[in-house]
Amino acid sequence: MSHSSTTLAAPRERRTPPLAGLVLAALAIAAAVAWHAAHPGQAATLWQWLPALLRGFTVNIGMGLGAAVLSTLLGLMLGIGQLSPWQRVSRSARWITLALRNAPWLVIMFAMMAAIPFEIELFGHYFQPSDWAKVLTGLALGGAGYVSEIVRGGLRSIPAAQWEAATSLALDRRQTLTKVILPQALRSMVPAWMNLYCTLTMATSLSSLMGIVDMMTVLQECLAAEANPDLLLPAYGLVCVIYFLYIYPFSRWSRRLERRWSHHG
């Protein structure tokens, strides 16, 4: 799309003002104090649950990291495949990417739970993939669709002259990709990739629907044991806070990189 070059109202600097964080913290503390005054004793209960919740959260973090690594590998292959000169490769990579992007992650996770067999034979060894690994695979597949598009966009953003220059230096396609194009494309890909990491980590909370004992499952077990409906609101609020404290720094960082690199990139 081409618009006139002048834009409306000098786009206000997208820096998130530190004030917003203070406002948020003040609001959260005020809400917590008000709730505490109305329901004494709950804070102590939640405090008791905290270690178990955080142990559950390590499952989420681990799954998020594993899914990020796996989806990056798969997505790199798909993304490079999408730009392959062989039509058969590029077309199937495009279709796989589209199919992965068009399916809800929850559904992909269900599919992997059902599709991965109870026992796999690999080089004469028998493995019994745990539910954990199945859900992780499902998440990674969903993420791979996004990585594929990130990679394709990143590679496409490198001017054709770079390809031509590399070819004229007698580099073959593989060398051109790994030595010339990818290192330059990486910059524009990193912020989007970090966003995906955040999304993947947040999506691990879906795994509790599949019977994985993550932070949510731990919380629900605690809540069921206590059987006090007044605890529901602060308990789910606490889990939100834990996720927020982990995710927010990454998403700030990703936005900073995006801003810094978009100016000269």
Added chain:
Amino acid sequence: MDALKEWLLSSGINLTVLWDPIDRDRFILGLGLTVSLAALSLLLSLLIGIAGAVAQGSRFALLRQVTTVYIEVFRNTPLVIQLFFFYFGLGSLLPLVQGPDGESMRLMGNFEWAVLVLGIHAGAYQIEALRGSFEAVPRATVEAAESLGLSPAQVLRKVVLPLALRNSLPVLGNGMAQAVKSTSVAFAIAVPELTYATNRIWSENLNVIETMVLLFVTYFILLGIVSFLMRRLELALRLPGVHTA
């Protein structure tokens, strides 16, 4: 139908959705719920997105701060937990009312909560997307409208919004696709949408593969329809001279 059933069954495909009336009704209800969840939450998210984008361009710092806090909170926490927080946490605080069959029920059911939460969640993303479209409206156009004596509200309604919404169509398409996909998370609070309905079907009939393929294909077609409609809309609303084809 019977011949088809015989043939499919003899090939080992137990697609009960086609012939079992209970499963068929479940599937159709699920499809309807998925589509209406997506449409309603998208509408809500767009309203929030427009209001938020205007608020972020506001002169009042407090308004901008509140909008930023909203965006950060909803973008940096998982959708399922938001859903639980609202449905179980806030929902349990709602007053009980008389239901249509005389039994007492909460003021808002799981479908209403799902629409609300999906809408609020997506709204946080729409604000950012729409802001970019607002900023892409040329300053000179706004000045021209002002010099014609239009009031700020008129400038917004008659000049900025029509252009900004056109600019936002590609992003809006993304938002629509996301809205359809997010509906599956309503599974968590037992809204019988597509994912929940098919999940019931395959756990009762043990026809996981057939039903799951059907589920994937259904989402694929739904999203295909979304992107087709968006392309048509973009073409229909294209302004010659402003947008290149």
